[in-house]
Amino acid sequence: MSFISRFTMRWFILPLLMLISVTVSAQQPWREGEMQVRVYPVNAEDYAIIRQLGLNADECDGFLRCYLTPSELAAVNAFGIPAETEIPDLNQWSASFGPRGVPSGYYTVAELNEIADSLALNFPDICTLHELGMATGFNVLKALKISDNSATDENEAEVLFDGGIHGDEVGGPENMIRFARDLCLGYGTDEQITSLVNNREIWVYYCVNPYGRENMTRYNANGVDINRDGGYMWNAEGNSPSAFSQPETKVYRNLLCSNQFVIHCSYHSGTEFISYPWSYRASPTPDNEIHDFLASEYAAHSGYTNIPYEQGYTGMYAINGSTKDFGYGALGVISWSVEISVSKQPAASQIVPYYLKNRESMLTMTDYAGWGLEGVITDALTGEPLPATLYIEDYFPFASDPEVGDYHKFLLPGYYNLRVEANGYATRTFSQVMIPETGSAILNVSMTPSTAQFARRMITCQIPNNNFNDEGNTPAATGSPDNVRYSLGRMGYAVLDMGTPVVDGEGNDIIVYENDATPEGYFLYAGQTMDGPWELLGNATGNHEFDLLASGLPDARYIKIKDDGDGQSQVADAGFDLDAVEGIIRIPPADSTGFIEGYVMSVELGEAVAGATVSCGQRTTMSDEYGFFILEADTGRVEICASYPFAFMYGCDSVTVTPSDTLTNNIEVRIMEATLMEPAAQGQYFIYPVPAGDYFIIAATTAGSREILNYKLYSSTGIKVSSGRLINQETTVVTKNLPKGIYLLNISNGIKSWPAKVLLR
Numbered sequence: 001m002s003f004i005s006r007f008t009m010r011w012f013i014l015p016l017l018m019l020i021s022v023t024v025s026a027q028q029p030w031r032e033g034e035m036q037v038r039v040y041p042v043n044a045e046d047y048a049i050i051r052q053l054g055l056n057a058d059e060c061d062g063f064l065r066c067y068l069t070p071s072e073l074a075a076v077n078a079f080g081i082p083a084e085t086e087i088p089d090l091n092q093w094s095a096s097f098g099p100r101g102v103p104s105g106y107y108t109v110a111e112l113n114e115i116a117d118s119l120a121l122n123f124p125d126i127c128t129l130h131e132l133g134m135a136t137g138f139n140v141l142k143a144l145k146i147s148d149n150s151a152t153d154e155n156e157a158e159v160l161f162d163g164g165i166h167g168d169e170v171g172g173p174e175n176m177i178r179f180a181r182d183l184c185l186g187y188g189t190d191e192q193i194t195s196l197v198n199n200r201e202i203w204v205y206y207c208v209n210p211y212g213r214e215n216m217t218r219y220n221a222n223g224v225d226i227n228r229d230g231g232y233m234w235n236a237e238g239n240s241p242s243a244f245s246q247p248e249t250k251v252y253r254n255l256l257c258s259n260q261f262v263i264h265c266s267y268h269s270g271t272e273f274i275s276y277p278w279s280y281r282a283s284p285t286p287d288n289e290i291h292d293f294l295a296s297e298y299a300a301h302s303g304y305t306n307i308p309y310e311q312g313y314t315g316m317y318a319i320n321g322s323t324k325d326f327g328y329g330a331l332g333v334i335s336w337s338v339e340i341s342v343s344k345q346p347a348a349s350q351i352v353p354y355y356l357k358n359r360e361s362m363l364t365m366t367d368y369a370g371w372g373l374e375g376v377i378t379d380a381l382t383g384e385p386l387p388a389t390l391y392i393e394d395y396f397p398f399a400s401d402p403e404v405g406d407y408h409k410f411l412l413p414g415y416y417n418l419r420v421e422a423n424g425y426a427t428r429t430f431s432q433v434m435i436p437e438t439g440s441a442i443l444n445v446s447m448t449p450s451t452a453q454f455a456r457r458m459i460t461c462q463i464p465n466n467n468f469n470d471e472g473n474t475p476a477a478t479g480s481p482d483n484v485r486y487s488l489g490r491m492g493y494a495v496l497d498m499g500t501p502v503v504d505g506e507g508n509d510i511i512v513y514e515n516d517a518t519p520e521g522y523f524l525y526a527g528q529t530m531d532g533p534w535e536l537l538g539n540a541t542g543n544h545e546f547d548l549l550a551s552g553l554p555d556a557r558y559i560k561i562k563d564d565g566d567g568q569s570q571v572a573d574a575g576f577d578l579d580a581v582e583g584i585i586r587i588p589p590a591d592s593t594g595f596i597e598g599y600v601m602s603v604e605l606g607e608a609v610a611g612a613t614v615s616c617g618q619r620t621t622m623s624d625e626y627g628f629f630i631l632e633a634d635t636g637r638v639e640i641c642a643s644y645p646f647a648f649m650y651g652c653d654s655v656t657v658t659p660s661d662t663l664t665n666n667i668e669v670r671i672m673e674a675t676l677m678e679p680a681a682q683g684q685y686f687i688y689p690v691p692a693g694d695y696f697i698i699a700a701t702t703a704g705s706r707e708i709l710n711y712k713l714y715s716s717t718g719i720k721v722s723s724g725r726l727i728n729q730e731t732t733v734v735t736k737n738l739p740k741g742i743y744l745l746n747i748s749n750g751i752k753s754w755p756a757k758v759l760l761r
């Protein structure tokens with residue numbers, strides 16, 4: 001068939017197919033007459049046709065495994081794309097497994113649940129069973145959390161493993177339940193497992209689609225493919241009627257949103273492949289280097305001789321609405337799927353071998369989740385943990401845990417700039433934070449109150465039929481206005497999580513920023529849940545303020561914004577260009593003033609600090625030679641802060657000032673670990689741990705070179721306390737007899753020197 005005739009036929013067949021409605025029967029696990037078919041696309045145009053026909057397909061080695069109704073198969077045949085039926089009647093085939101639902105030798109859903117129950121019962125200290133919600137087919141969705149003190153959320157990196165989203169791919173849940181059992185049984189005896197259970201929070205979501213497993217189908221009981229129903233760049237594939245339309249997808253989304261997973265592996269079968277984002281578009285993610293490195297480590301630690309790993313769009317069949325694109329795109333999780341076996345139903349004798357091929361890799365990923373950068377984010381006044389959003393370089397942003405304040409991000413060794421934003425707090429930035437070769441750097445961040453409130457993450461988005469002429473930069477719509485925008489696409493929409501509810505107050509409450517020379521139109525809605533209901537706040541063009549009163553809601557945490565449909569769809573910046581959404585926080589004005597006096601005291605040094613900057617609102621002063629200050633302040637509850645940049649000391653207090661009165665209040669300042677890492681990052685060496693205790697190690701990043709390096713350590717008053725030479729570019733400086741405080745370190749190669757500050761405590 002020539003290109004011309006095929007092209008003409010496409011225009012003829014597509015409208016016909018649109019008339020054939022997709023019939024999904026609630027009684028049958030597969031669609032009426034559905035077949036499993038091997039389709040052999042020859043070139044890119046064949047792939048484009050299959051995409052355009054909206055066929056449900058999985059990439060396999062050398063062919064596409066498609067799930068087709070007779071009319072869909074007829075369309076494939078009409079285009080002349082070779083096809084070969086594997087299972088002629090999937091409903092008949094699934095019925096052949098009888099009441100157990102799975103081939104003999106595999107666990108049924110009931111058996112998986114029994115094992116999970118028994119693990120939680122027998123290992124109560126390290127294994128907690130979570131009921132996540134109801135699935136279709138009257139199944140309760142359950143996940144195991146395995147960690148020391150598993151019932152509480154601790155400052156530990158979290159990982160997620162899941163299986164069985166496609167019920168007919170039977171290996172995933174088998175791997176999951178064996179992994180959970182190995183973690184429980186190995187705790188206290190196996191050194192590696194004990195350490196990981198103690199230092200990580202491991203979630204095992206062992207059967208994502210129980211109806212699918214009970215009935216040997218890739219769909220849930222509503223006939224929807226859960227791995228196409230995800231809301232990030234959703235595009236109506238896999239019979240999905242709308243983004244996050246299914247109970248299984250909502251539960252999955254809520255599990256990811258309410259935890260802070262660093263790494264997420266989702267298990268499939270049908271081929272052997274590790275497929276990372278994006279699945280919906282060809283351009284690589286900003287985190288591509290991280291995905292690629294971790295996938296290479298997964299492959300290297302696995303029992304597969306040469307399992308390929310690649311971006312899903314290019315290495316596998318392109319799909320929209322996948323779990324990995326949601327995990328990464330909406331939440332910044334390093335998220336991917338692992339295809340563990342060529343056969344979707346391998347012989348039962350292969351269950352354990354396939355598990356063992358993945359076991360070491362799963363442990364390795366669990367370990368890596370705690371590498372890179374981590375820390376705790378707290379309120380500078382109260383010390384309470386905070387939900388914050390972290391932006392590291394141009395990687396996709398991610399969140400800290402609202403309960404514990406901890407955050408974790410896998411990073412390759414090097415130097416990184418980052419920004420921390422939280423609603424009700426002033427933004428903080430850090431430059432050149434050093435990530436070591438192994439393990440993690442710790443950067444604890446304290447935040448001071450302000451009136452900032454901005455959208456924190458984009459949960460759902462759709463650009464109809466995709467628009468690869470635009471970069472799809474969803475994080476651009478989060479955080480404060482910065483003239484970087486996310487284009488909604490023509491007729492596209494997005495649901496944004498404001499992080500904290502916007503409260504209806506006097507006047508307008510929400511500001512939408514486009515900050516663009518060519519303002520475009522949109523509709524804005526407010527809701528109290530991610531799924532609505534959505535109340536219209538109004539429509540506008542360009543920057544505009546909205547009053548929440550129009551919605552009738554007292555407060556709203558979620559915002560839905562929809563393009564008005566003007567303009568072209570397949571161009572750069574199509575649709576409304578969203579820079580930021582702000583929620584207005586109101587602080588009542590002060591009507592009179594009083595005074596605050598006291599000393600700035602260093603917690604670590606135990607003495608007053610001269611020359612510190614003290615500020616309260618717009619007013620500032622400096623502490624005198626005795627560390628004493630006096631400052632005029634607004635009355636009422638105010639915050640007073642002191643900082644001493646030389647030693648990176650910082651502290652704040654919240655106090656109540658009464659009119660014309662003078663309040664005595666000393667301000668304690670602490671040395672922030674965060675900023676101490678900055679000078680150390682500028683040399684060609686690194687220092688750890690920071691802060692140091694009985695010793696610290698200096699290691700040059702040019703290890704192996706023959707350059708001779710010497711170091712000298714001085715006290716803060718300039719007295720040399722230690723010196724020596726780096727041997728093999730490394731040395732350990734013993735400091736246990738030195739008083740705590742700040743020291744100046746100088747490393748030199750005789751020509752050039754690198755200074756750094758080291759805190760001992």
Ligand SMILES: [Zn+2]
Nearest residue numbers: 166169268269
């Ligand atoms: Zn699958």
